[in-house]
Amino acid sequence: MTMEKGISTQRAVEVNENQCHMCMPLGGVIAFKGIEGAMVLVHGSQGCSTYMRLANVEHFHEPVDIASSSLNEKQTIYGGEKNLRKGLDNVLRVYQPKMLGILTTCLAETMGEDMGRIIQTYLQDHQGLLVDIVPVATPSYGGTHTEGFWATTRGIIAHYARPCESHNRINVIIPHISPADIREIKRILKLMEMEYTLIPDYSMTLDRPYGGRYQKIPDGGTSTADIARMPGAPVTIQFGLTCPDALSPGLYLEQEFGVRLINLPIPIGLDNVDQFIAALSGISGKPVPQTLALERGWLLDGMADSHKYNAEGRPVIYGEPELVYALSGVCIENGAEPVVIASGSPHSRLMERLTPVIGGLSEQPVLIEEADFDMIEHAAVQKHATIGVGHSGGKFLTDHHGIPVTRVGYPIYDRIGGQRILSAGYAGTLAFLDRFTNTLLEKKYGCYREKTLEKMKPNRVM
Amino acid sequence: MLASGGTGSLSERQNSIITTGKNKSRIHCTDDSLAGSVSQRACVFCGARVVLNPITDAIHLVHGPIGCATYTWDIRGSLSSGSEMYRNSFSTDLKEKDVVFGGEPKLAACIDELVSKYHPPAVFVYSTCVVGMIGDDIDAVCRKASERYGIDIIPVESSGFISGNKIVGYRAAAEALMKLIRPKPGETIEKTRKLNFLGEYNLGGEKWLIERYLNEIGIEVNVAFTGDSTVKALKRAPGSCLNIVQCTGSMHWVAANLEKEYGIPFLDVNFFGAGNTADSLRRIAAFYGDPEIIRKAEELIEREMARITPVIAGYRKKLTGKRAAIYVGGAFKAVALIRQMKDLGMEVVVTGTQTGKQEEYETISGLLSEGTIVVDDANPAEIERFLLDMKVDVMAGGVKERVLAYKLGIGFVDHNHERKECLAGFDGAVTFAREVYITTCSPVWKHLKQSMEGDEK
Numbered sequence: 018m019t020m021e022k023g024i025s026t027q028r029a030v031e032v033n034e035n036q037c038h039m040c041m042p043l044g045g046v047i048a049f050k051g052i053e054g055a056m057v058l059v060h061g062s063q064g065c066s067t068y069m070r071l072a073n074v075e076h077f078h079e080p081v082d083i084a085s086s087s088l089n090e091k092q093t094i095y096g097g098e099k100n101l102r103k104g105l106d107n108v109l110r111v112y113q114p115k116m117l118g119i120l121t122t123c124l125a126e127t128m129g130e131d132m133g134r135i136i137q138t139y140l141q142d143h144q145g146l147l148v149d150i151v152p153v154a155t156p157s158y159g160g161t162h163t164e165g166f167w168a169t170t171r172g173i174i175a176h177y178a179r180p181c182e183s184h185n186r187i188n189v190i191i192p193h194i195s196p197a198d199i200r201e202i203k204r205i206l207k208l209m210e211m212e213y214t215l216i217p218d219y220s221m222t223l224d225r226p227y228g229g230r231y232q233k234i235p236d237g238g239t240s241t242a243d244i245a246r247m248p249g250a251p252v253t254i255q256f257g258l259t260c261p262d263a264l265s266p267g268l269y270l271e272q273e274f275g276v277r278l279i280n281l282p283i284p285i286g287l288d289n290v291d292q293f294i295a296a297l298s299g300i301s302g303k304p305v306p307q308t309l310a311l312e313r314g315w316l317l318d319g320m321a322d323s324h325k326y327n328a329e330g331r332p333v334i335y336g337e338p339e340l341v342y343a344l345s346g347v348c349i350e351n352g353a354e355p356v357v358i359a360s361g362s363p364h365s366r367l368m369e370r371l372t373p374v375i376g377g378l379s380e381q382p383v384l385i386e387e388a389d390f391d392m393i394e395h396a397a398v399q400k401h402a403t404i405g406v407g408h409s410g411g412k413f414l415t416d417h418h419g420i421p422v423t424r425v426g427y428p429i430y431d432r433i434g435g436q437r438i439l440s441a442g443y444a445g446t447l448a449f450l451d452r453f454t455n456t457l458l459e460k461k462y463g464c465y466r467e468k469t470l471e472k473m474k475p476n477r478v479m
Numbered sequence: 480m481l482a483s484g485g486t487g488s489l490s491e492r493q494n495s496i497i498t499t500g501k502n503k504s505r506i507h508c509t510d511d512s513l514a515g516s517v518s519q520r521a522c523v524f525c526g527a528r529v530v531l532n533p534i535t536d537a538i539h540l541v542h543g544p545i546g547c548a549t550y551t552w553d554i555r556g557s558l559s560s561g562s563e564m565y566r567n568s569f570s571t572d573l574k575e576k577d578v579v580f581g582g583e584p585k586l587a588a589c590i591d592e593l594v595s596k597y598h599p600p601a602v603f604v605y606s607t608c609v610v611g612m613i614g615d616d617i618d619a620v621c622r623k624a625s626e627r628y629g630i631d632i633i634p635v636e637s638s639g640f641i642s643g644n645k646i647v648g649y650r651a652a653a654e655a656l657m658k659l660i661r662p663k664p665g666e667t668i669e670k671t672r673k674l675n676f677l678g679e680y681n682l683g684g685e686k687w688l689i690e691r692y693l694n695e696i697g698i699e700v701n702v703a704f705t706g707d708s709t710v711k712a713l714k715r716a717p718g719s720c721l722n723i724v725q726c727t728g729s730m731h732w733v734a735a736n737l738e739k740e741y742g743i744p745f746l747d748v749n750f751f752g753a754g755n756t757a758d759s760l761r762r763i764a765a766f767y768g769d770p771e772i773i774r775k776a777e778e779l780i781e782r783e784m785a786r787i788t789p790v791i792a793g794y795r796k797k798l799t800g801k802r803a804a805i806y807v808g809g810a811f812k813a814v815a816l817i818r819q820m821k822d823l824g825m826e827v828v829v830t831g832t833q834t835g836k837q838e839e840y841e842t843i844s845g846l847l848s849e850g851t852i853v854v855d856d857a858n859p860a861e862i863e864r865f866l867l868d869m870k871v872d873v874m875a876g877g878v879k880e881r882v883l884a885y886k887l888g889i890g891f892v893d894h895n896h897e898r899k900e901c902l903a904g905f906d907g908a909v910t911f912a913r914e915v916y917i918t919t920c921s922p923v924w925k926h927l928k929q930s931m932e933g934d935e936k
Contacts, residue, residue: 031588033545033572040546062608062639063512064522068550070879080883082859087514093612093640100514107489107515111860123544124608124640127578158544158573158609229931231863231886410552 035390037335037410038361039428040157042120043069044165046083047193049151051217052173053238054115058084058108060101060130061122075430077196077223080231084108086125093128098135105139109148112233116241118169119152126156149241151176161362162427163337166193167257167264170217174266177241180274181249187300188253188276189215190266192339193427194283196224198441202284205442208306209297214243214250216266224436248274252300254293256283259338259365283339285440285449286347287316312443319447323454324352330457333357333402335393335411336426338365344406344425345374347446353453355382356400363387394418404457423456425449488860489516495856500849506840508855511642517858519806519879520833522639524607525551526648529896530729531603531635531655532565533557533680533705534713538599540569542586542617543607547639548572555896556682557706569593573609582615590624590632600710601631603655611638631710633658645808646834649729656704657736660716668718673701674763675719677734677745678726678811681706683901689750692904696764696775704730717741721766723748723759728809728834751815752822753787753908783905791822794912799824801872801919804865806831806857806880807894810839816875816894817846823912828869831857859883873919888927890918 042059046069049057059066066085073081086104088097101119108117121132132152140146153172155165170190189206191199199220206213221237247253253276255267260280262268267278284293290313294305330353334344338360348355355375360367363386375382383396390410397405398418405414405422409431414420429435440449470477494507512518524541528551532539541548552568559565571589573582590602602624606617617634625632635655637648662668674693679686686706693700701719702712716737722745724734734745746766748759757780764776803820807813810832820827830843831854844853852865862880865871866887873890874880884891892914894902902911 033570036549064639067521104515127612157546
């Protein structure tokens, strides 16, 4: 693996050692959970759905039900249609969803299951069934959970979107961010007096207030009627700068229905939030409300307060491409120049998007695509990183090298509240910045006296 | 009534749910999960991985696309006194071209890379669904690599689709273990008076605690299968004079084979709960038959019981009459939990497992009072119904059940792979009692309940 300054490092090794990404259907599950009345079934062996439930439960602290077609050896050889049909019968009876998403696994794709035909036959045999069945191909040898999320969001839109009359409601397409970030983006849209369809909206389905009961399909999510009308929108705002064209839901709407696409970074970071607000102002012609101006002011004030501490940070930023892109921006605009920027995904446009962003840095960071944590750790040590920014997978940065990690992204399994981590908008950016700065300070003050004594009086007699 | 009632229940699941004292019929179990039922079970690969992964200095290489490795990275709370190698997750990360043209070359390359980088004493290669499907000959790849490097490189037949039942994966792991410990031709293993501790995974340091007890009474532990074990120590297993077996689901087959191949007898033990711990120590001491060992065991039991009994009695006072539910992976754990809950004065009103067998369910039913629900391979809808209908105050189970209990405002005790607390032995019995107490009697439930009453007004 090359580790020269500024060189984009591809995986040179065969083994993936400590994974920085998850599998494709997992991203699909999260996207489906953002649709109103939706349930999801994974076509494969029982373990896949259970693992994905476990990963989601640990992150969201919510029941996240995922059905499985529970394929066994015989069906794997002779075809899984019978078990899939039985799975459909059972899940439809117990969950009574308005929409059922079916995600394929590596197993089903390798078997060559003809999903379109199987579903069509099932629906023909069950006339009058009031459920939309939406299949998406998500073999994990074909991409990461990031690609699974985009492919599924695009698949859902393609299933429902129909030409319709023009209306005022803008489309907002989000990447995989926290429910708290979704709620913040919705709050900003409301403050800007925008009408919108945000997809996929899992802000209420994967982070529910206590209600004394477990809802098999929690209230909330983007309504399919709204999705159907997305082609009539004046414009699509998609936080998908790194999304490849072939998976881009916003590009699909532009190419199929002529809805203008504004691709923006996730509104995390002063500059990135400004772009979002400017885009909204540009669409509506309305001024920025006082509330947001105040929040921007508080952010600026906070940036001044913490800039000298942040300048000591040498961050290693890792995770999903879109989040990594936005977080790199926040760190750079606060003087904490990233020394390693990495993503587990090999398919994104992250590196080309980063080129102008990192151009002016005093020292070029190591960029790693298709990263695993073995690579990230090596690069972090070599570049004397002082802080990690990313999900729980980076725990060994701390365990092995004493580099603390500000947790953000997915999955968060070793801390509470992954679903509540707020980083979007001016207020969220300030919350992120405070967490980042305080992580640095905690480390600094934790060993400041000993370190200084050691440095200044190295030969002292005890 | 409960077994068949409620909206959205699945008629095909009816025979997997019984009410003690009411149903004459035997419970339906050990079958494949019903498609679409949202089973809490995992897969063969998961079963194999959780059994073998605690072997600390081995490389655990998952041959398949990325997901299977990601989801099981550092999955258990097993602790190590030496190598941390087992906490890494290695994957061959198969891509589309590997699936089309075969994954054998990549597997061979990955083994080469890992052996030259880490010089491990052994490598376990786990097969996954896709690998089983495309027909990679991992036996051949492992055999060749093993010859090349002169170390054990052992295939684990764990393609997930073989079964949704982890038990099948336990067996795959057991076969891999037997391969690992079988002495090479001409090699002899010295016979000792030590014992092997099977089905002990050193969660929260539990193996270390029990080992301390055994050392105190004059018995040495050769190696645990597989908590805090090393490849070298496992290879000495045939030299032990006794196998004690805790997690029966994962280790009975190994124990039976160790008896067949090496003439080592085995004893079932259970170190969850003070009573179980005392019983187990007595039975082990009796096996050795040495009066000194027996005397020391009695001394230890008396001292520890005197120390913990008043503490547990304090918790018992607060917990008496509370209603408990249990839903865990294996029957061994369920049996241990029923006894512990009852020791705390609680009534167990629901018990279920993912992988219990017919005779184990009979044991479970025998421990429970009339009217208790017993369920095999439950799903969230059923668990919710049981928790509400049976007015449960606290549940013991795994991560997926935890969030469900909390949503219903019910206390929860973690008894899963990844827990960090030591729940075994005399100290563990106190920790367990405290765990049950802090969740069952937490002040938060009062506020949650009040908020619901407020809504109804």
